[in-house]
Amino acid sequence: MIGKVLRGVRVQGLLRYLYGPGTNGEHHNPHIVAGFEEAADLEPGVGPDGRRDFRHLEGLLTQPLALLGERNHRKPVWHCAVRAAPEGPVLTDGQWAQIAAKIMSRTGLASTGDVDSVRWIAVRHADDHVHIVATLARPDGGRPEVWNDGYRVRDACRAVEERFGLRSTAPADRTAARRPKRAEIEKAVRRGQPVPSRTLLRRKVQVAAGGACSESEFFERLQADGVLVKGRFSQRTAGELTGYAVAAPGDVNADGQPVWYGGGKLASDLTLPKLRHRWAGADGSVRGSSAVRPLDGRHLSGRTKRAVLRTTVRRAADEARTTAEFLDRLQNSGLLVKARYSQYLPAQITGYAVAFPTDHGDEEPTWHAGSRLADDLSLTRLQQRWTSPATGPAPTIDNDLTVEERQAFYDDAARAAAHATAHLRRDLATNPHAGQDACWAASDALHAAAEATDNHHLRRAADTYDRAARAPYGRLPRPTPAGDALRTTARLLALIGAMDRTAESAMLLISNLINLLDTIAELRRLQHRQAQADAARKATAQVPAAKPADPDNAPRQSAQAAMPSQARLAMAAFPNPWAPLPPTASSRPAPTGPTAPTHPSRQRR
Secondary structure: OEEEEEEEOOHHHHHHHHOOOOOOOOOOOOEEEEEOOOHHHHOOEEOOOOOEEOHHHHHHHHOOHHHHHHHOOOOOEEEEEEEOOOOOOOOOHHHHHHHHHHHHHHOOOOOOOOOOOOOEEEEEOOOOEEEEEEEOOOOOOOOOOOOOHHHHHHHHHHHHHHHHOOOOOOOOOOOOOOOOOHHHHHHHHHHOOOOOHHHHHHHHHHHHHHHOOEHHHHHHHHHHOOOEEEEEEOOOOOOOEEEEEEEOOOOEOOOOOEOOEEHHHHOHHHOHHHHHHHOOOOOOOOOHHHOEOOOOHHHOOHHHHHHHHHHHHHHHHHHOOOHHHHHHHHHHOOOEEEEEEOOOOOOOEEEEEEEOOOOOOOOOOOOEEHHHHOHHHOHHHHHHHHHOHHHOOOOOOOOOOOHHHHHHHHHHHHHHHHHHHHHHHHHHHHOHHHHHHHHHHHHHHHHHHHHHHOOHHHHHHHHHHHHHHOOHHHOOOOOOHHHHHHHHHHHHHHHHOOOOOOHHHHHHHHHHHHHHHHHHHHHHHHOOOHHHHHHHHHHHHHHHHHOOOOHHHHHHHHHHHHOOOHHHHHHHHOOOOOOOOOOOOOOOOOOOOOOOOOOHHHOOO
8 A cells, every 4th residue: 555645735626636527537436434523524515506515624624724824834735645556455435434544643643532633534536545635734723743744654554554454565664765756757758868867866876886985086986977066065064065966967947057966865875974884994983074995805816906006096196296195195095005215315205005904813915016016107207297297198097907907807896796695695594684784785786787887787687676775764784794895896897997898707797696686685585674675586587687698508597597596595405494485396396195294384474
């Protein structure tokens, strides 16, 4: 059951619409099933000319508004359309009356026993839905609050579903992204856009956030992708950035100004404070704009480490103009930096070396001098370039990676995804609620893979998986090794950019992503989060379409598709299964004969 809340100014026009024929003549036998008084007493009478007389009902509903005067809501008419599933049973008027009363009570507008609650009615003109109309004023002169009323309506609908045995719907746990409004969809159609600007911007922000290790890099990636960006600054602390907004080029309003979307208007986890949480340290502490989450070097091969260090150093050198600024940028990118000083002039820096940070207890970091990364990255050559720009441009990051290094990036990204999957499978057996950080980071990996491969199947799977990534009610998970491995995957794919991928590298990465999503679907099912489990399961079904066609392996692929998933095999191999497996034709044949044993303790309920 779904309830949608709308707000209006005049109740008269709404009543005439509800009792009218409808846009396409779909309204039949409109009548009141419940209200603040007996339904029969509130029903509008029929005049001699056969028309409804709404004057008495309009007066009853609008009378309390006069008591509030200037304290009235700007839109004092509260309208909630409640619809049941088309395949569900047809409810009686009495059942719809109970449903309307439950919604009004749960929202706090008309609590049970409150004689001075708002005045409301519930009109039914079809088998599958009713319209609840209320005026936001109490007869005692009070002004009712409607803050978060949409979430309370959702809770009431789920309670009604359980009571009447209706089809279960997703909770309002704030895990779903903001959907484009009808006007945005129609605007995209008129402009010939494949998706509305809100959806396009959400994808770009998610890709930039997944590929960045700091706030500054995040905004740089957005601007490099052609997105318009503006910051929101604190009114108390001068210069403190508290938020941001993005706009698509060419998307303007009636005044010719860009249509801006704040991060929270795209998705609940894309606000600046929550993005800063992504770039926090390993202890989960957030240090504002200085938060940096470097790549986890444990999941990188030697070739990949060297290439990542070179690209990071080259980016810092391109943005710096002095030695001190260059070293600061390297540190801000999350790398360990060691300067080499002159033996004759102790204050003079003659060289540098960089390394990936290591956790406590790990071996000593492996240092790489700038001259060993590339000839033009020695400190002497860099200083010459900063003082004499006419020496010629340095190689760009796009053509700095060799084919072998790009292949190593893909292999390490696939290996990191497999590492995260192994951690999640262990969480299936020990603690299903410990894998939230990995579920969140998997969205970054999917969006980065879709961007790097420019594969529309992966992009659609990333959008489908989006809801499965977020924790309910905006909770932020603490960093975990599995989540760090998936962020490594996203960062590597973001560094690659578009590439001429081979079938083997694409197959390996996509296969590991399928195993990852299948494991997350099982994890969400064990957590009893059905909406998120369904999102992960749908994304799992969409990813295989992204695999390159290989007719020679068609029989083997069809045989693998018929086998149980990796996560289900792991669950079945556990000595005492902690969650019953759903019966399938291949894994649990139906017993035959009167003597077949039964196991009632393992049946799903």
